[in-house]
Amino acid sequence: MIEQRQVTLNDIDTPALVLDKGRLKSNIEKLNTRLAASSVDLRPHVKTSKCIDVVRLALEGGRGGITVSTLKEAEYFLEYGITDILYAVGIAPGKLDRVFRLQSKGADICLILDSADVAGKVARRAQELRTTFPVLIEIDSDGHRAGLRTDDPEIIAIGKILHESAGTELRGVMTHAGESYNCDSIDAICKLAEQERNAVVEAAEALKAAGLPCHVVSAGSTPTAMFCKDHSGLTEVRAGVYMFEDLFQANLGVCGIQDIALTVACSVISHQPRRNLIITDAGALALSKDRSTASQENDCGYGLVCSLEDSKPIADLYVRGANQEHGLVTRRSSKIDFSRFPIGSKLRILPNHACLTAASYSEYHVVDGSIEVIDKWKRINGW
Amino acid sequence: MIEQRQVTLNDIDTPALVLDKGRLKSNIEKLNTRLAASSVDLRPHVKTSKCIDVVRLALEGGRGGITVSTLKEAEYFLEYGITDILYAVGIAPGKLDRVFRLQSKGADICLILDSADVAGKVARRAQELRTTFPVLIEIDSDGHRAGLRTDDPEIIAIGKILHESAGTELRGVMTHAGESYNCDSIDAICKLAEQERNAVVEAAEALKAAGLPCHVVSAGSTPTAMFCKDHSGLTEVRAGVYMFEDLFQANLGVCGIQDIALTVACSVISHQPRRNLIITDAGALALSKDRSTASQENDCGYGLVCSLEDSKPIADLYVRGANQEHGLVTRRSSKIDFSRFPIGSKLRILPNHACLTAASYSEYHVVDGSIEVIDKWKRINGW
Numbered sequence: 001m002i003e004q005r006q007v008t009l010n011d012i013d014t015p016a017l018v019l020d021k022g023r024l025k026s027n028i029e030k031l032n033t034r035l036a037a038s039s040v041d042l043r044p045h046v047k048t049s050k051c052i053d054v055v056r057l058a059l060e061g062g063r064g065g066i067t068v069s070t071l072k073e074a075e076y077f078l079e080y081g082i083t084d085i086l087y088a089v090g091i092a093p094g095k096l097d098r099v100f101r102l103q104s105k106g107a108d109i110c111l112i113l114d115s116a117d118v119a120g121k122v123a124r125r126a127q128e129l130r131t132t133f134p135v136l137i138e139i140d141s142d143g144h145r146a147g148l149r150t151d152d153p154e155i156i157a158i159g160k161i162l163h164e165s166a167g168t169e170l171r172g173v174m175t176h177a178g179e180s181y182n183c184d185s186i187d188a189i190c191k192l193a194e195q196e197r198n199a200v201v202e203a204a205e206a207l208k209a210a211g212l213p214c215h216v217v218s219a220g221s222t223p224t225a226m227f228c229k230d231h232s233g234l235t236e237v238r239a240g241v242y243m244f245e246d247l248f249q250a251n252l253g254v255c256g257i258q259d260i261a262l263t264v265a266c267s268v269i270s271h272q273p274r275r276n277l278i279i280t281d282a283g284a285l286a287l288s289k290d291r292s293t294a295s296q297e298n299d300c301g302y303g304l305v306c307s308l309e310d311s312k313p314i315a316d317l318y319v320r321g322a323n324q325e326h327g328l329v330t331r332r333s334s335k336i337d338f339s340r341f342p343i344g345s346k347l348r349i350l351p352n353h354a355c356l357t358a359a360s361y362s363e364y365h366v367v368d369g370s371i372e373v374i375d376k377w378k379r380i381n382g383w
Numbered sequence: 384m385i386e387q388r389q390v391t392l393n394d395i396d397t398p399a400l401v402l403d404k405g406r407l408k409s410n411i412e413k414l415n416t417r418l419a420a421s422s423v424d425l426r427p428h429v430k431t432s433k434c435i436d437v438v439r440l441a442l443e444g445g446r447g448g449i450t451v452s453t454l455k456e457a458e459y460f461l462e463y464g465i466t467d468i469l470y471a472v473g474i475a476p477g478k479l480d481r482v483f484r485l486q487s488k489g490a491d492i493c494l495i496l497d498s499a500d501v502a503g504k505v506a507r508r509a510q511e512l513r514t515t516f517p518v519l520i521e522i523d524s525d526g527h528r529a530g531l532r533t534d535d536p537e538i539i540a541i542g543k544i545l546h547e548s549a550g551t552e553l554r555g556v557m558t559h560a561g562e563s564y565n566c567d568s569i570d571a572i573c574k575l576a577e578q579e580r581n582a583v584v585e586a587a588e589a590l591k592a593a594g595l596p597c598h599v600v601s602a603g604s605t606p607t608a609m610f611c612k613d614h615s616g617l618t619e620v621r622a623g624v625y626m627f628e629d630l631f632q633a634n635l636g637v638c639g640i641q642d643i644a645l646t647v648a649c650s651v652i653s654h655q656p657r658r659n660l661i662i663t664d665a666g667a668l669a670l671s672k673d674r675s676t677a678s679q680e681n682d683c684g685y686g687l688v689c690s691l692e693d694s695k696p697i698a699d700l701y702v703r704g705a706n707q708e709h710g711l712v713t714r715r716s717s718k719i720d721f722s723r724f725p726i727g728s729k730l731r732i733l734p735n736h737a738c739l740t741a742a743s744y745s746e747y748h749v750v751d752g753s754i755e756v757i758d759k760w761k762r763i764n765g766w
Contacts, residue, residue, distance in 0.1 A: 069708040117725070145655075267478075279529050285739070290672045324452055324739070356667060356707070
């Protein structure tokens, strides 16, 4: 018998996306445990991973519903038998025929909208297609982006259109406290979680008071899902990046650096001792140009540099700049010991924003606490 | 005979990448015309488009050589018969076997490096593989990222290793004046182009003075290629983004807004009149998080908003913020007339940085001055 040589991160082409399965499972378990005590369901957001292998782990023990950010995600996950889908981006009427095709293939896909005009258009197109579109009304709980404020009379107007039209089913309300990303403490996240819950529950109560149905009361973001203490009135929470975590979430206090499951493996390609720079092949496409940590106290540049072996940050090495295929790595305080990082040696980079970094890749190299590559998981991209 | 209905930008799913063929051809012609008077060859960089249809237009009338930023680009373009390839990112020795496979399929692929240690490793691996790797020495002309300064004795040391080893062929020198992106006037670009030329020509002369061959003297960036007045001593220039152009290049003065060939078609999905915001489905993935224009006098946010029909900017509408699948559009000065942009209507966004915006898409919707989609061109991504 010939023993098959084990593939490690030393053997793979760079740049490459590396996913630590142990950390992934532990992150999933952490949120599941927090929510287990409540009566609220978790509807994982699949926009971070876009990968059936990851989402299967996230759905273990759950009700099986997912949140998507694109219809392509809906199509992909439906192929794997996931039918309970919330498309959590405001529906543009031009996309309804594609939604109808998903329904025809067995999807129970729920839409969101925040305008009476669109509600009417959705209802009319549904009747032309002889279908029914389930809909949640989007509520603005924090001024972050879309949705209606709880005091907006349009909520009831939309509710009536959706409830009274043959082509639409008013399922309920949803909100996303995106401002949780701008909180500077756990206490602030807890307060925003309560604000998020209050807003969407208030909207649900207003619909019910108007004699309208409201079975679904959906809220969520990774920070508020993690620190929400009171789920009264909510039926589900949504979260996505909690599975992978990233430097932005670590800076928020949602996780520790050691919880981040996603890294980018790269190779050293040049030394610039005069400028105290190591250049790697993980640039703007490999890491993304996301600079979200720039607004936080601990600005991580384009990512923190870790050893290939244990994925632990090396001293204060970070990615200072990123051209398309070049990453510029330096230290904040002192000189780099270049002999530790010969050209051709490999490193791993912790990303600022896992959702955006992962989006340049078509697969994950799966490891579990070591450099052995135990699996490759495909992911999708695009629309 | 049934007349086939013409597909327009109104029919396509959003977000989508739109490429104007007329503008593309005109941009290509502009640089070709500028360089026609000189004896210098153009070696187009294919990292912007990653698309054979675009690159065929760029190569018309040229010598047929291209520049790539990834080995995947090399593999893709080789499949279409392009064999003369410069891989313009410092070679990591771990990638040599993949380069060898390209050679085995007929590629004349030239590498770059800036270290004697790597030169030795490349030479040794070549001998193990019984091949010869052609190499250019990377010169640092402006402190932008990689390469050796012209006064560095390592240039000659590398030259000797490459020339004397059976496994390597010293072809010459190359540099990239990336600092041209930080110039604030055409005059400054012209000066940097001269600095770039001086540096790489000086390195070439030093090699020749040491009795070493140096047939290739390669320089380039879109700004310096466009405004370089004196090509003495250069054998080729490289440029990539000139084919598409973008807001960053327009701000630099390399092109006009009306020359930008690449836009992102998107749909309006929400109105937020209280906050003077239109929300579209072109967010951080559709546009990229590139904020390069933030360092320029005319900060364009995440892009400028144009009408679908003629791709001309609408008043002062721009993308203020970008979440994963949400673009937040506002005006700088006054109130948006929301009735002009109903939910479901479509717009086009001019990108900050064409190379990064295009990288989220697998195809271009090709138009030519109207909204009629005349073709679809595939592109590749990843590594």
